[in-house]
Amino acid sequence: MIPLEGQVRIPSGCAVSAMISRDGRRMNGEQIIQSMVPMHDRSNGLGGGFAAYGIYPEYKDFYALHIFFNDKSCQNECMTLLKEYFEIVQDEHIKVRKIPQITDEPIIRRVFVSPMQSVLRHLQIDEKELVVRTVNRINAQLDGSYVFSCGKNMGAFKAVGFPEDVGRYYRLEEYEAYCWTAHGRYPTNTPGWWGGAHPFCMLDYSIVHNGEISSYDANRRFIEMYGYKCTLQTDTEVITYIADYLLRRQGLTLEETAAVIAAPFWSTIDAKPEAEKQMYTYLRNVFPSLLVTGPFSIILGFEGGLMALNDRLKLRSMVIGEQDDMVYIASEEAAIRVMAPDIRNIWSPAGGEPVIVRVKEGAF
């Protein structure tokens, strides 16, 4: 039995890293794995993971579910539920490389699915909503089944271990993505387990996070009113659901979303020009429960881009590097230097200042 939130406390760390080609060039996972090596000591081997965008072009019209099952009976139960709502296009093992550093693996499956039109008509919801509801239901109600990735043409790969080992375990050098994000975990407060490794995904949104959310319970109480279930025994997942709620369901822009979760101080808002002042005031007033406090640096991946964001006090580090069509983001400059040794344009965004990178339209 894994101890739950509050029953165990482990001190802090974490590392994040990302690389994205604005031209949509696809790159294998070698560089992003290497970028985590100089930040090794930010993690403690209790979680590592990667998100990759553009890796399933031949299946790009289908939702790619990556699922952990504790055992065969969990798998059967989950697949029975999935078949009620989705056509199963492909159901396969995620290929891994057995290495001594990664042990106690669950059953790891990749299932490409297509929502049944009859179900959508019957429930009167769109297909994304069906995916979200189904994933929440599996993760909350089916003991021993965890859908940890459910977007189109993207996927998360995560495990208990150091990130560079997790990358080799999942053979990420065999995948080609236009955008990679990575995480090395040093769990605070909660146990290290496979489902608790980052990234946390919902549809094509993925979050890697370094920090600790002081407002977790306030955020959780709010977001659970909208059907999301926080089941993964760690604070970060709530940011993923907030992103899905604000971006997909409320239709906010990325900038507006950043202004909700890392809202400027009232004194900072007061000093802004009138139009901006109105916008920030409006967003703080409408979504006060989605303000995320405490230290964080996060990278939000989505189809065709990513957004990096620090908490408004900038209590965690984040460095951005730009070179030609590439943008690199990491907790430490050393990680960027591994990916781009001679990069010249390196800078740090301010707290609460979103850095948004988009791939050229039509290139992903």
Add this chain to the structure above:
Amino acid sequence: MELHAAELGFQELNEKLRETADREITLTGCIGQRFLAAGTAGKYVKINGIAGNALGAYLNGSVIETFGNAQDAVGDTMNAGEIIVHGNIGDAAGYAMRGGKIFVKGNAGYRAGIHMKAYQDKIPVMVIGGRTGSFLGEYQAGGIIIVLGLSGGEKPIVSNFPCTGMHGGKLFLRSDCAGIHFPHQVHHRIAAPEELAEIRCHIEEYCAHFGGDPDAILNAEFTLVTPDSGNPYKQMYVAN
């Protein structure tokens, strides 16, 4: 001695650095190793590549010169010596430093000089050539922080909330600081010529490291920030 750092972890690298009898050590290919030269005295360490977090933490008299950028917490709690950075530095530089000097050619991140302190002849000095992020000199209790604004484009010389909780030391900003909001427990005014004369030696040292003309740098308006330390706790607790 020359040490190739690329394949070494921070522990091995620091052990070699401490064990050698050589006074001059050059590190090449540094890639994020932490705590470099931490706690050392009497050495001159040249660093090529990217030094990791807490460069020169607890430094006790060595001189560190790095030719790349430096990451977070440069000179954390340093006691004596000098750290010279020919680039930019990350957040929380000079955290709780209580002696020695830090010179930065470029910009500093958030919380530069947080909780610097001083005692008798121990007066730490930090000179930043460019601009700084928010919370510059947060909880500053002593020492001298000088920000020159020589690089960093159009941004203000310091971002939001400078000198929050400052209760000792001095902070010089080479700017009239129009539009910069300081908290009410500090005084800020244009520095007088005799006050600038006090920091001339530090500016000269900055120019010796990175180039530039001290006269030209000093021939500008500087804002001097000091705490209103008559009764610093008056506003926090009851009048006494």
